[in-house]
Amino acid sequence: MSTTPETADLLTATALRREDLLHDYRLGWESRHASLAGRKEVFMGKAKFGIFGDGKELPQLAMARAFRPGDWRAGYYRDQTFMLAIGELTLPQYFAQLYANPDADADPASAGRSMGGHFGTRILDEDGQFRNLATSKNSSADISPTASQMPRLVGLAYASKLFRQNTELHQFTQFSNKGNEVAFGTIGNASTSEGMFFEAINAAGVLQIPMLVSVWDDHYGISVPAEYQTTKQSISAILAGFQRDGEGQDGFEIFVVKGWDYPALVDTYQRAAEVCRTQHVPVLIHVTEVTQPQGHSTSGSHERYKSQERLSWEEEHDCLRKMREWLLVEGHATEAELDKLENEAKETVKQARTASWNGFFNPIKQERDEAVKLLDALLLETNTENELREMVSGLQFNPAPIRADMVRTVRRVLRQVRGQRSAARRDLLNWLEQAEADNADRYNSYLNSQSEHATPNIEEVPAEFARNAPPVDGREVLQACFEANFRRDPTIFAIGEDVGRIGDVNQAFAGLQAKFGELRVTDTGIRECTIVGQGIGAALRGLRPIAEVQYLDYLLYAIQILSDDLASLQYRTKGGQKAPLIVRTRGHRLEGIWHSGSPIQMILGSIRGMKLLVPRNMTQAAGFYNTLLRSDEPALVIECLNGYRLKEQIPTNVGEFTLPLGVPEVLLEGSDVTVVTYGSMCRIVLDAAQQLAEVGISVEVIDVQTLLPFDTQHSLADSLRKTSRVVFADEDVPGGATSYMMQQVLDGQQAYRYLDAQPRCISAQAHRPPYGSDGDYFSKPNAEDVFDTVYELLHEANPKQYPAIY
Ligand SMILES: Cc1ncc(C[n+]2csc(CCOP(=O)(O)OP(=O)(O)O)c2C)c(N)n1
Ligand SMILES: [Mg+2]
Secondary structure, eight states: OOOOOOOOOOOOGGGSOHHHHHHHHHHHHHHHHHHHHHHHHHHTTSSSOOOOOTTOHHHHHHHHHHOOTTOEEEOOTTTHHHHHHTTSOOHHHHHHHHHTOOOTTTOTTTTTOSOTTOOOOOOBOTTSOBOOOSSSOEEOOOOSSTTTHHHHHHHHHHHHHHHHHOGGGTTOTTTOSTTOOOEEEEEETGGGGSHHHHHHHHHHHHHTOOEEEEEEOOSEETTEEHHHHSGGGOHHHHTGGGBOSSTTSSSBEEEEEETTOHHHHHHHHHHHHHHHHHHOOOEEEEEESOOOTTOSOTTOOGGGTSOHHHHHHHHHTOHHHHHHHHHHHTTSSOHHHHHHHHHHHHHHHHHHHHHHHHHHHHHHHHHHHHHHHHHHHHHHHHTOHHHHHHHHHHHHTOSSOOHHHHHHHHHHHHHHTTTOOOHHHHHHHHHHHHHHHHHHHHHHOOSSOOSTTSGGGSOOOOOOOOTTOOOEEHHHHHHHHHHHHHHHOTTEEEEETTSSSSSSTTOTTTTHHHHHOTTTEEEOOSOHHHHHHHHHHHHHTTOEEEEEOSOGGGGHHHHHHIIIIITTHHHHTTSSOOOOOEEEEEESSSSSTTSSOOOHHHHHHHOBTBEEEOOSSHHHHHHHHHHHTTSSOOEEEEEETTOTTSEEOOOTTTTTOOOOTTOOEEEEOOSSEEEEEOTTHHHHHHHHHHHHHHTTOOEEEEEOOEEESOOTTOHHHHHHHHHOOEEEEOSSOTTSHHHHHHIIIIIITOGGGGOSSOOEEEOOOSSOOOSSHHHHHTTSOOHHHHHHHHHHHHHHHOTTTSOOOO
């Protein structure tokens, strides 16, 4: 440990002032009334679904007392009390999310994109740049899949370790105060059944990071009780082996405390956060005897599955009731004072609810009224009162219109007056155009970065090559690229299996740990999901991780977290958060069922919101890494597994040259057929093209290079205009990424109109390739397949010149 953090003053419950206690009690009741009112809003039809934090108020108030500026949270949908207590959620904001208010000022966590209970703070400013995160109280943006907050939590805590131990990072005071920040995690008891939970716990123990996990244990996961969830029905009991043997030893500190015992909770959180913050020891707090007064969510009622005995027990152990009893016994307040406070809390919530509803609904009503006015004018002008009045009235007198009602009505009305010339029709068309732009911003924006550091804004720097320089192994190009970037930017670091000591299995990091130290180039355990999570969390905190998944085939272990968490991050916060993580992996051809995969369509379908790069060689890969490391977008880079030992020319500016994304490269010009491909297939297609040239067929070979984004300038359509014939080739399953490319080109670029022949796809077999060279030949596309497919196209066009081969 290179610095000694100041020890915080421990705040025990007995040291709390009466006004602090009453403040917490009031807040607890405001939160409770928000839960009660929230459920009613759903049943009245003002919101679609509700899941609330009732029963979990006290532990969260205690946790908030231990939470400091600079700290982070990764939690789940029960945490409204905590968010209210740290001042990062207001009651009107709580209701705004419930109503799905798409205004980021009203719902800063998600701009109405996430259902209620999905919290998060805006860590970016209007321009998409990080705010000062060392002085703010931060929450990463919640997601719904149970336990998916855990991988990211590892990264949030890991960043503190790096900020503390790597003195080069002490200058980044905007992000950290020398690593004194704790990452607080919350999770339900049942969600600890997930593999990700255990993987994250083990990783935190190995890493020794300031991760403080609270388990809210209400005995249930919806209707399924602990007997079905947890061995011995106790997460703290079964994790006891993680308890460290004493100070200075590796392991966890584990605490168990009852969820209704306010003074014990306050004391526990103070002690737990202290040890976590100062010693960087991970902590588990098992909060037991927690209740769920309204049941799991608005989708059902818990009377269906909880016994009468359990329901009565929950009523008696309701944490707010228990706190009231304690306040009275200790003489901190009188019955009358507490009654008053509870009533005031109810009133506060009522007012917040009304204000929030008006803030949500009034603009919609105004838009509706404006649309109706334009529709009225149109009916009058086009004499369509009889035919269309009913439709317009449906909108006009709809008591609870939504934006879809307006747009639907306007589009259907416009259909009826199509072709008519009228000023009112033009006004309505203008209204629709504006509404569509506004709604695109409300509901479809920020899938990708919109900041000045977005990949399209990265300056293009061409590669330069020395004359007569001898070619080197591809891996050496990457190694030189990484080394230059590590020197340029101290926030960059790499983690993964075998990345550290041996410099990854293909040695693109060889020697770099010795040069930059173990904190920059770091081995991890075999745990793909939390390797990615470790990267996500660290990237959220302003660092630039490169997280490695050893082989593309093992990306499946991490695809869920990439898809649910990383890829959706900018979108689900409407630009409020970003995590520019680069995931590096290698795939396509090598050997056998689990070392030669190319499941590109699975990836394309899962990670919209990230970039997907498939460089054909290591020089292209280096150019892309240079671009990505200067941008603020997350990406997956798939290197060619069989390319590390192939010889390449190394650019003299290997750490500076950049490659633009979405720009295909013509590898061979030709006039008869265009073959569109990427990755390891480039070499095979080039080989086939040479053989085709020998029989007089001219093939244009194009490497698309990046699949997300895909050919932003529509250069492939230009090629098809020239050749009128196209083949899409890759190593995915039939109907895999070839279909994606075909859709992008024929549909997206409207290049179907240039075709004189059926578009063709070449892909691998539907099964994975067996081990061995014959397994590869008979399963993956080969040069003969490409030759024959292209030849057939020419044979169809001119059988005389190109007689059938078979
Ligand atoms: C991966 C996944 N599976 C299932 C669900 C549906 N689901 C939502 S909450 C929940 C129960 C969670 O129980 P627990 O972790 O104890 O939290 P609690 O709601 O009791 O606070 C389930 C099964 C989900 N969101 N994600
Ligand atoms: Mg539970």
